[in-house]
Amino acid sequence: MSILPFPSFLDDIKEKGFKRAVFEGVDDIVKSITAGMNIQDIREALRGEAPSRRPNPRLQPHSDGFWLHMRPSFFHKDMTGVYPTFRLGWLSTYFVFFETITGMFLMVWYTPSPQIAYGNMVAILSNVPLGQLMRDLHRLGAEAMVLIVTLHMIRTFMTGSYKKPRQFTWFSGVILLFATFFLSFSGYLLPWDQLALWAVTIGASMVEASPPPIVGETLNLLLRGGPDIGANGLLRFYLLHVLAVPAILFIFTGVHYYKVIIHGHSLPPQKENIGEDTAKRVPLDKRVYFIPDVLTSEIMWIGVTSFILVVLCVWFYHAPLEAHADPQVTPLGTTAPWYFLWIQGALKLGDKVLWGIIFPTVVLLIFFAWPYLDNTPSRRYADRRFALIVCFAFMSSFTVLSYMGTAEYGVNTTADQEIFYYMAHEPAHNRMGIILPVPFEQLPAGFYTTREFTAEEGMKESAIAALNEALYGTELGKQLAEKLKTEAHNPAFNLDATNIRVRPVPQAEAPRLAYVMELFEKQVAKEDKELYNGWGAVLITDNQDNLKRIDIILVWEAIELENGQPVLDENGNVKPILKDDGTPVYNIAIDHVFIHRDAAYFMNY
Amino acid sequence: MLQRLLIDRIENRILVGITMFVGIMILIGWVAINEGERMRSFTNQFEARSIEFGAELFAANCTTCHGVDGRGIGNFGPALNSPYLFGHNYFASINNQITAINAREAQLIAERDALMQEFVNANDARREQIRARRDEIEAILTGEDGLAAERAAVFAERDNLLNSLQPAIDLGYPQPTVNEDGTVTSVYSRLAFLEWNGSLESFIYTTLVHGRPTSKTYWENAQMVSWSQQTGAPLRDDQLRNLTAYIMNWDKGNAWTIEDALAVRQYPLVPVAGGGEMVASAPPVGTDVDAIVAQLDTVVGDPVRGEQIYNNQQRSQLGARLGCGGCHLNGVAGPAHNAKWDHFFNERSQLPQFAGYTVQKYLVESIVNTGAYIVPGYAAGQMPGDFANRMSLQDMADILAYLHTFSTVDPYVPPTPAEPSAEATPEA
Structure with missing residues (x-):
């Protein structure tokens, strides 16, 4: 007899005892949630045992539940x-x-x-x-x-x-x-x-x-x-x-x-x-x-x-x-x-409409239409040589096109821009210019040159002295100072008025800077055709207490160029451009970055 | 072969699955407990990057006027790398010392006076004690190592500081004043001077966004323009934030030295001379155009003062800032001022409603009765109508004299419509 005017959980307790009533209540809830499997069914399933009751409760979620109705209730053994x-x-x-x-x-x-x-x-x-x-x-x-x-x-x-x-x-x-x-x-x-x-x-x-x-x-x-x-x-x-x-x-x-x-x-x-x-x-x-x-x-x-x-x-x-x-x-x-990238690579092949639109559209259409075009019945690999060749051809051409899509392929950049990018580009694509992660303490203010690293051991001092000679009070020095002032906005530096001189990189104090300068030198040497008689320099100045300014300078002698590439004579040498008095025409390029003590470039990349 | 890779037994699948999920939770928990440190480090790093970007922008856009080192360039732009902008008070510690000495002295004197009161009614033993204490106090007040000597030392230090600051003061650092009690009062902060209630950061940012619209009137060579894209200028908001971060990075907190004040090449210029003269020293000019024109014969206009009033560098005799130049520059917001005189003479006077007008009468009417005639191309109601109450007859005469300096014609002759300026006689 119910104590309430309708059948209730309390009646269950009265009838079956507390423990059993609670268990059955929970069991019912589980069964509703799983759309058919009670606690015992789940336990058996997880233990890898066969279902103990009929009809098989493990099929019910597939027929009664939302989520599993879109999964098959059994797989072929060979598919697992x-x-x-x-x-x-x-x-x-x-x-x-x-x-x-x-x-x-x-x-x-x-x-x-x-x-x-x-x-x-x-x-x-x-x-x-x-x-x-x-x-x-x-x-x-x-x-x-x-x-x-x-x-x-x-x-x-x-x-x-x-x-x-x-x-x-x-x-x-x-x-x-x-x-x-x-x-x-x-x-x-x-x-x-x-x-x-x-x-x-x-x-x-x-x-x-x-x-x-x-x-x-x-x-x-x-x-x-x-x-x-x-x-x-x-x-x-x-x-x-x-x-x-x-x-x-x-x-x-x-x-x-x-x-x-x-x-x-x-x-x-x-x-x-x-x-x-x-x-x-x-x-x-x-x-x-x-x-x-x-x-x-x-x-x-x-x-x-x-x-x-x-x-x-x-x-x-x-x-x-x-x-x-x-x-x-x-x-x-x-x-x-x-x-x-494969589309970008394709674009480098020529016409924008053909390679940028028509080509990808055709690829897309082939993808869509393929099963309707290939109506051979056999799925055996041996019978599908043509289809598999097509597949591998697609895969390899996409790989090649993707490589062609990268910045390394077929993009003409001038040697100086390449070097600036190598030295000082902003962190991007998880890479950055090599000078950025140099620890702040290893950036002592000064004017350093790659000539120091070009020179043989023992000749370094004289190489630096020769460069100082070539810079101070000369046309080239004035040209560099002017360029720094007007283009790089670094008028604080004036080759005529200050005593800043090129000096050797302090190896003990700044080993990392020395290492970077060495890499810089290698990079300049690699471009010796385009940067004829070229040398690089790094000018470090204090900007604020915890901020340094780093100017990267490239100086080279002008040569004849065609489409950005050096014109070579029959001996494979470049043709320098000279002034009327026979002295070389200098090209100067400058890039600069600021580095803050806490920027911690080395941490995240 | 590959079939074997499947984890065949259900117990192993469950084991691997549970291990993976527990592993994920442990990892996420481990990340979570380190998040505070990671976020702090990211913030530091991001601020550093922001300063780097700001340095780049500053080098490219600001160094021409504010200097490479931010110490200003004479007559171009004020120093930003300056103790004055960051509100460093050089006298704070000395003022504290002096105040402490004064307080100690006052306390001792009060004690001595109280003892002397007590002395009258005290017994001998107590009197002895009081005498001893009084001598002690006297020694502290005037003795060799006493307060007087201490004060003298601090004063010497103060005067020394004042002297060493003198070159900066000559350059425009606000003049400190020595008070009766020996402390120094100085308007050591740019923000305090401007009565800016926000933070320095917001001040810098706001200046970058809006520029200084009338700064051309008191900076000879340059004007602080707006830099924000909101106002059609080149810089985005994040770039302005970076610039602000870079400028704020000059702050040395309490470590500013006298050398920093002396290294400044240019302090801010003050636009209005005679600040605080709010008292009217002459009656307003009124709105009766003919009466004003008649009275103008009785006063002599001073073109120099006229220019100052015009450009907000001086107040009118009624204590008002007229700020004519705020609009009447280059004909952008209001008709230009420099060709006004001849322009009226040559063209405007041809209009029938100006028959019999002198240039002077036209200008007076334009100033005191702003709606009388609207120059084509400008909207009505833009010019405030209360100038009649904000300037005196002398102010009017001065402004007219200033405007006349641009002219080649005589102010007092009504133009003859048939023969304009070619025949006009230049003023002597």
């Missing part, structure tokens, strides 16, 4: 190893969620506006506990996702899994691949640093090449929100990154998964007869049930992957944050993100 899937599909899916979660964390501290976006980045790094880790994970996760999705596609191609009846699964997969690319690319702009601005500027300018011009210009305008990327462009990229592209990605992830349920996982090619698809007809003895084997295996894989990512982000990787975006300053060595 590392080969043939390498778990790449599952990890791709996992990264969708991984990126969503870390991304939401970052969204809390981010405003898509050029005025504050960079400040937000700094705040995430300086004022948000775990902010740096989250940003690193998000960024590294994005790179890993691009890599894994690409590998997943290559694997699918290799095993011929796109063949009938899975053509559309492949098709939706290509959509997901490009959604992943674009998701990663649109995220590039958000930190609003130099890396972001210029990588995206390069990417977006490809769009501009779309023929006819009216289409290209309109698309470009739509994407950038103006002639240049500014507030509108940033907002658009942000919305693409957090709303539009993820929406496409989620929808097609659903489509992709549904197709996998419908068609099952394609077996390793050699396990089936040619032209047969037995994925849905798994013999009872070949079945591996999703619960528990596949499920525990998948959870283990995401555990391992996440652990690797966390380890990398704690010790080995930090998401880059360069200087604030500046449309006026184009950094040397600007490239598109690595997965778009």
